[in-house]
Amino acid sequence: MMMLLRRSAPGHGYFWFVLFGSLLGVAPTQAQNTAPPGATVKLGIVSFLTGPAAAPFGIPGRNGAEIMIEAMNAGKVPAPFDKVGFGGSTIESKYIDETGSTANVVTEFRNLVQRDQVDAVVGYVSSGSCLAVTPVAEELKALTVFYDCGTPRIFEERPRAYVFRVSPHATMDNVAAARYLLAKKSDITSYSGLNQNYAWGQDSWRDFAAAMQVLAPKIVVDKALFPKLFAGEYGTEISTLLTSKSQVLHTSFYDGDLEAFIYQEQARALDKRMTILATTGEAAIWRLRDKMPSGTIIGARGANGPLAPDSELNRWFQKIYSDRYGTPPTYPAYQMAMSLLGLKLAYEKAKTGEAKPITDQVAAAFKGIEFEGPSGSVKLAIGDGHQGISETAYGTYRFNKETNEPEIVDIVRFPAECVNPPAGVNADGWIKGGMKGAKC
Amino acid sequence: MLNAFAVLIDGLVYAAYLFIVAIGLTLIFGVMKILNVAHGSFFTFGAYGAASAVGIYFNRGLPEAGGYLLMVVLAMALGLVLGLILERGIMRWVYGRDEVVMALVTYAAFLILEDVVILIWGPGSYAAYQPLLSAGNIEIGELILSNYDLGLIAVAAMLAAACYWGLKFTRYGRLLTAVIFDRETAAAFGINVRVVYTVTFVIGAMLGALGGAIMAPKIAVTLGIGVEVIVLAFAVVAIGGMGSIEGAFAGALIVGICRAATVHLFPQVELFVIYAVMALVLMIRPYGLFVRAQPRKI
Amino acid sequence: MVRGDRIAAGSAFLAAAVAGFMLPDWIISLATIAFANGLVVLGLIVMWRAGLVSFGQALYYCMGGYAVALIGRWGGVTDAFLLVLVGGLSAAGISFVIGFLLARYREIFFAMLSLALSMILYGLLVKTESLGSTDGLNVIVPTFLGYAPHQEKLIVALYFLVLVVCATAALLVGAYFRSLAGALAIPVRDNELRVEFLGMSVSRLIHTKLVISALLAGTGGALAALAVGHVDPNMSYWTTSGEFVFITILAGAGSVGAAFVGSLAFESVRSFAFAMLPQLWEILLGSVLLLTILFLPQGLGSLIERLHWGREAKAP
Structure with missing residues (x-):
């Protein structure tokens, strides 16, 4: 009888509803705190911050992003990259860990794009992550630049519209x-x-x-x-x-x-x-x-680090990186720097007036882009203009x-x-x- | 011929490694019936501790033996502290709960400790190769063997002997055997099971840390090294029989030799040979090699 | 089923359905994956009630996912209902076969043997370069009985598919729990011999439970594959199984609904931790698990029970 009484109490559904709502409500809401559109460009940076791939790839990649974004915001990158931020707009960045199952990686990608409303995502070390994120990025029309993953399958399976990789494949x-x-x-x-x-x-x-x-x-x-x-x-x-x-x-x-x-x-x-x-x-x-x-x-993995051609940009990058982190930049740092520079150029090429360019404009400008970075010249020549070769x-x-x-x-x-x-x-x-x- | 010799030596080295990481796990399981996922953390802390010790000691021109000692002592001290904190701070609140709940508590501890490593040592990796390289090598026929690896076999053998002796011929060992055999009866005979638990957990933690310390010179001490160890140790312990020291010994030998033979002869299947062996052994002997079936209670 | 429960389950379902139209896409896709994983957890609850814990449930999860990916890719099937059905059934089929072996095992040995089997599948998948090795495969975009939605509509359609499958599974499993075979789970856990003396075959009871839980895990894997759009061998790795056990403990075995609440709570906490502490999210996750075990011994599901007790105390 006691059991019966207990189980038939009303309000069960209400409880579930409240629990459901409150759990989803815990998700953070930094997206609302951003400055008015146009003033800043928001980037999601994804890389291994924990686990065995953090020390070799994830952390140099993140450091490369951190120092590059700082330099860009201060307008200190040597010409032709000397405009502040991306075409005058300051860059705001959010760092996310790549560790976890593919479902996690895809969920976090969606969160960056839809919850945090980033303008572009730059990242991913694991080829598995890149392959899983690609269809989602295309579906969400979210500009995505892969920096380190090496599999050629991404642009070979079908042409992509919003996914780019400045770093050459493996x-x-x-x-x-x-x-x-x-x-x-x-x-x-x-x-x-x-x-x-x-x-x-x-x-x-x-x-x-x-x-x-x-x-x-x-x-x-x-x-x-x-x-x-x-x-x-x-x-x-x-x-x-x-x-x-x-x-x-x-x-x-x-x-x-x-x-x-x-x-x-x-x-x-x-x-x-x-x-x-x-x-x-x-x-x-x-x-x-x-x-x-x-x-x-x-x-x-390309002309990076001591294999990079000698140039003013390369010496500058080596210096600011070594000064900050006490060790010379390794190739993941170069790949990240090259990816960010490519994105910056595309963004600036797409930006015509004061208004922030829309994703499609940036993607169109990015296609087939060619530039000189710390690791020499790169050209998005293959994969329908989305995949770099150097x-x-x-x-x-x-x-x-x-x-x-x-x-x-x-x-x-x-x-x-x-x-x-x-x-x-x-x-x-x-x-x-x-x-x-x-x-x- | 050369292959057979190489398989034997490689198998023994790998078995020594497995035995050293598995023994603490099987001890804790035998006495406390806890599948201790945090064993991976003990290994990790031991390895980081040893790497720190090497960083402090070597390249200063001091005698090398002191360096080995400092590595082991620092790692085991970390194991002691960690074991005490976990057992007194967390584990004792969940004694008597479902086995899987206790395993999950250690899993939670493992997650937390993974990040504590980042807080203490940062995300970068550490090197501790000096002991490995300074130990030198010997040439036997075409093979060149590292003295450190041979030392590893000796350490594992000594550890096995010490555990055997400790369990069979010391007072505390007999108390442990009594608790392993039947916890309630042991308590009824006046054994302080709580103290036995604490001591066992701490010894298990120190053995896990020792495993990390011994392996540190051979690997890059970096995040995530504990994860690999957990499942390897589980496999070894399951093959030998959960909670049995002899079992861990036999399990390590079987896995070590099988893996070495596979790498030499059929490298394609190396990835799952350990699990295939484990599944096979469990099919034939459901409780592992060295554990008798429990009597059914009515 | 008692009326109150029916109302409760119905209103929970309605609330979740209404949420599908109101909440932003990222929450919907998070909930989709969480509910798909909830099915796996429900399967683990079915076994846990009989005292069995599997550290290898990822085997069936992965089977379900790969079945969807492969049939979609090579069989040309795009219908989501058919794909999910095939995913679930293939996992159940495998489980039926290996169940003859596994049903004899108990306790830690059951856990370890199931772990070994799932790791063998992992090894096989990693070795198979034609299936993309560890990089895995993309899953086709599904259609729903001829309806082929895209983008936002696809997310909502998948969400409703998952909701419908979960609700069906919850109803059926609830009915199973109240059936004789289901009710015998707890006696089996307490003492198998006594159940045998009642004239029931314990190994057949357990075999049935294995197949049910594999069916649920395979279905969950199939749905997750459709929602994520990608499968890889990590779906079969032991840490994936560990995560499901983790959620099961978090949820508690008290009720069918707990599986889905627990899974949703877990995904939300994990995502929250990722955003808040990019490098230290494991501390948060571990602490939540630890605190749940210490202070909510029966899992999140027990919160509901407590709520009832509170109400009764106030209303004599």
């Missing part, structure tokens, strides 16, 4: 790696690979192996190892490589995993037996310093004991058209088909 990293390797060590007979067992590692290895197959079909693959992402312990892999006869090891490992692998292989002198080719090695040199084996072939460079690592600083020597530059597929051609098919149309 294809050129491995094509250029193969070209550099063959230019410097034409006498090798076999090579092995050590890549993380997830999309980034698998794609990197597939591109590299396919490029090698085209450029030097006689050189064979010995071991292709795929340890788990963030595994941390590579003893077994090192033993396997020690028993291998190959002269080169291709790896797309990055920071945490790369460092762990380098410490562990140094303890067992693997680098005395084979040359390591680290496609993203640049991000780790300032931390590994003399622990990075001399002779390692280093890439930086020259890239590889070099060989040395730790200079006299200056006590890392340095990269023997740098070879590869023109954009040499290592990127032509417009309208699928990256995967381009490599396998013999890299037709490459202008080297």
Whole structure:
């Protein structure tokens, strides 16, 4: 009887309603606090702020955004980027963590666009995040610039209207790696690979192996190892490589995993037996310093960091970044800076009078844009004018004991058209088909 | 031949690593029936503690042995403090609740501690490679082995022996065995179960931190290293039998050897070999290798 | 069902439906995902009542999601109802098969074996480069019995789809809880042998519960895939399962509605924490969980019960 009485009490529905309403009400409402439209441009910056990808990518990316936006707002970026903010409007930024499931990433993207009413979103390290955000950005007509993710699939699956990527995709990293390797060590007979067992590692290895197959079909693959992402312990892999006869090891490992692998292989002198080719090695040199084996072939996902061409803009960027954060900028910081500069130019190109340009105008101005940034010149030449290509460079690592600083020597530059597929051609098919149309 | 030798050595090194991270987990589960997700945090704190110790000590020309000692001591001190705070501050309020609720409490603690790491050490990563590199290496045939790895095997073996001896031949060990076997009867015989719980939890925390300290020189100490460890330790402990020290030993060996063999022979399946082994063992022995089926209570 | 409950459930449904027209899109899409996940939580509640906790429920969630993505991509099916049905049924089918094995397990061993199985699926998906490996796949834009909405209308349509599916599931599960098989859950948890002595097969009871909860999880995964527009292997990773258990504890096993309230509360708190403390959101999330367990031992659902007690005390 008691049970019955209790369960039949009225007001149940009212309770649910109140709970539902109050829970949704907790969502923050900063969107309302913005200055009148036109005075500011609001950017959402998304990057890994927690988790294992924070230290290597997320934080340098965020720092790059922070310092770039400050400089832009102060009008201190060297010409032709010297207008205050975006075309005179101050930039306001909101930082969001990329960690979490894809559902979280998409929800937070929607929140930025619809709740916080940002004018554009710049960010995303993980290719999975980029692929998931792309259709939502298109659906919401929200201007989105990806800064670090590498998968070529984004613009290959279908043309996009509101999504841009100034940073070149990952294809050129491995094509250029193969070209550099063959230019410097034409006498090798076999090579092995050590890549993380997830999309980034698998794609990197597939591109590299396919490029090698085209450029030097006689050189064979010995071991292709795929340890788990963030595994941390590579003893077994090192033993396997020690028993291998190959002269080169291709790896797309990055920071945490790369460092762990380098410490562990140094303890067992693997680098005395084979040359390591680290496609993203640049991000780790300032931390590994003399622990990075001399002779390692280093890439930086483009002409970034020490591989960037010398220019006033580059020196300026290196200086303000090093002064603030105590360490030179690594490639994610460059990619973020390039993405923001591209967006700034597009915005200023679209802005005609005093009024704030609408998203469609900025997107139209962004398409096919070409400019010189800290990492040299970039052109949004492929992916229907939404995907950047630029020259890239590889070099060989040395730790200079006299200056006590890392340095990269023997740098070879590869023109954009040499290592990127032509417009309208699928990256995967381009490599396998013999890299037709490459202008080297 | 070379392959078999390499598999054996690599398997042992990996097993040593697994055993060191799993033993604290299995101890806490055996005594308290708590699946301790915060074990990952103990590992993380141990690793950060050791990295800090290396940062303070090495490159000053002091004898290296002191550095190893400082690493271990600092990490275990962190484990002690953390274990005490968690047990006295949080865990004791939920004793007697559902096992899954207690596991979730440790999960909540794990989430909070992940961010405490950011508050203390910041989001950047730390290096602590000096002990690993200064230990040197030896060449056996074509293989070059790191002395640090070989030392790891020795440490794991010593730890196993110490736990075995501690449980079988010390007074406290016997008290623990009594509590593991039957909590209520043990309490009825006058064992202060509360004190046993506190001590066990703290020892478990210190062992977790020790695992982190030992691994720190081999890895980049960075955010999120605890997550990997939790599920690995779970797998090892489930294979051996939850709460059994012998089980953790056997589980670590099986997983270590299987994984090493897979990487050498069929690298494609490395990603899920551990879970395949775990599923297989649980299918054949539902309670793991070293735990007998519980009698059914009517 | 008691009349008061019916009125309550009806008004909650109505309130949620009205909200669909009034609230901004970002809240609607947040609620869509939250309610889809609520289905998975409801499945966990079905098992929890019998004393079982799965650390591998993400297996079915992921199955449901990938079924939708693959059939949409290669089968050319775009109808949302059909896609969700297939997603749910494929998960239930898998669960029926592995249920013969899993139904024999209890306690932590059940949890660990289900975790191992979901991690094997994770490993397989990561290895399958043709399915995009960890990058995953985009899901097609669904149609609703021939109606093909876009943008804002699509969000609202998906929201109503989720609401209808959730309401149906809640009704059916509620009926199941009151049936003999459902009512036996608590005796099974307390003492299986006694249930066997009553002449019931415990393993068949549990097998049924496994299939029901997998059906719910698969349906939830299918709906989430449509709402997010993307699937990836992380849907099967153990942390995803952990999050569902987390929400289950937050919600409490007291009632069917608790699953959805808990899930909505969780999503809101998480999103709030992301916006407030971009780098320290885990502290907030962990603290909320901890405080809930310490001060609301029966979960958020128990708030409702408490409310009733309060009313009765005042009105003799």
